Amino acid sequence: MLDKAEVDHPAENPAIWEKVLRKLRAREMPPPERPRPDDATYDSVVAYLETALDQAAEAKPNPGRPSAYRLNRSQYANAIRDLIALEIDSALLLPADDSGYGFDNIGDVLTVSPMLLEKYISAAASISRLAAGDPSLSQTSVDYPIHPATVQTERENADLPVGSRGGIAIRHEFPLDAEYVIKVRLQRGKDATTIVGNSEQRELDIRLDGARLKLFTVNASDDDLEVRAAVKAG
Structure with missing residues (x-):
């Protein structure tokens, strides 16, 4: 040579x-x-x-040939949001990504197995139904529990109104333009009748996209905390 x-x-x-x-x-x-x-x-x-x-x-730099790169599940969720303005929980649709050196966005690590491909196809089907809407969908319910040990004495996060105490802010995708029922179940004490931490009358505010749906006055044993609202899909 x-x-x-x-x-x-x-x-x-x-x-x-x-x-x-x-x-x-x-x-x-x-x-x-x-x-x-x-x-x-x-x-x-x-x-x-x-x-x-x-x-x-x-x-004349030659960095070599880049690896075929797939999106990890966080990037996939961001791409769906940017393309069709739909917020999804990718952790519910896709398995956790492999990581290398503490990172889950390295092309050489993000392989595609037959099982993972099936998961992506299934996720795409679910997302397309959410995006297009399916009038044949049956009624379903989704729970968003708060851990019983959570201390709710101050404003929980920036998504909640200033001056509020406790509560929860939820991101939820509504699949269709329809009337939805929002129910609030408060934690009960050992006697199953009184509400924990509610020894006096308090107000409970339910909002959607920042707009108030209903303001409840809650007593020590109130249980009928329900509001109906017409909501656009998304």
């Missing part, structure tokens, strides 16, 4: 001269039975090859 590689132009055959460079650094060239230069000559040739190859690589 070296008879076809010109030492004056190592950039023309970088793969060959990279091998030569490694062998010179390790003092593996010339072969043991051949005359060998002194260390100064070794260092001079190594420095020359390193400089020439580095300059050539900098002038």
Whole structure:
């Protein structure tokens, strides 16, 4: 190979001269039975090859071929939101992504198995039904529980009104333009009659997209906390 590689132009055959460079650094060239230069000559040739190859690589960088890349489930959810303005919980539709070095967005790690492909197809079917709407959908209910040990003495997050105490902010996708029923069940004490933490009369506010649907005045044993609202899909 070296008879076809010109030492004056190592950039023309970088793969060959990279091998030569490694062998010179390790003092593996010339072969043991051949005359060998002194260390100064070794260092001079190594420095020359390193400089020439580095300059050539900098002038024409070759990062290699990128791996085929698929979206991880967080990126998939973001893409669905950006394309069709639909918020989905990708954790419910897709399995957890593999990770490498603590990251789950490395192309070499994000492989596609037959089972994962089936999950993506199933997710796409569910998302398309949500996006297009399906009048044949039967009535369903979704629960959003709050952990019983949650202390609700202050405003829980920025999605809730200023001055509020406790409560929960929920992101929910409504599949159709329809009338929906929103029910609130408050935690009961051991006697199953009184509401925990509600020794006095309080107000409970139910809002949709920031607009108030109903303001309840809740006593110690109230249980009829329900509101109906016509909601657009989305």
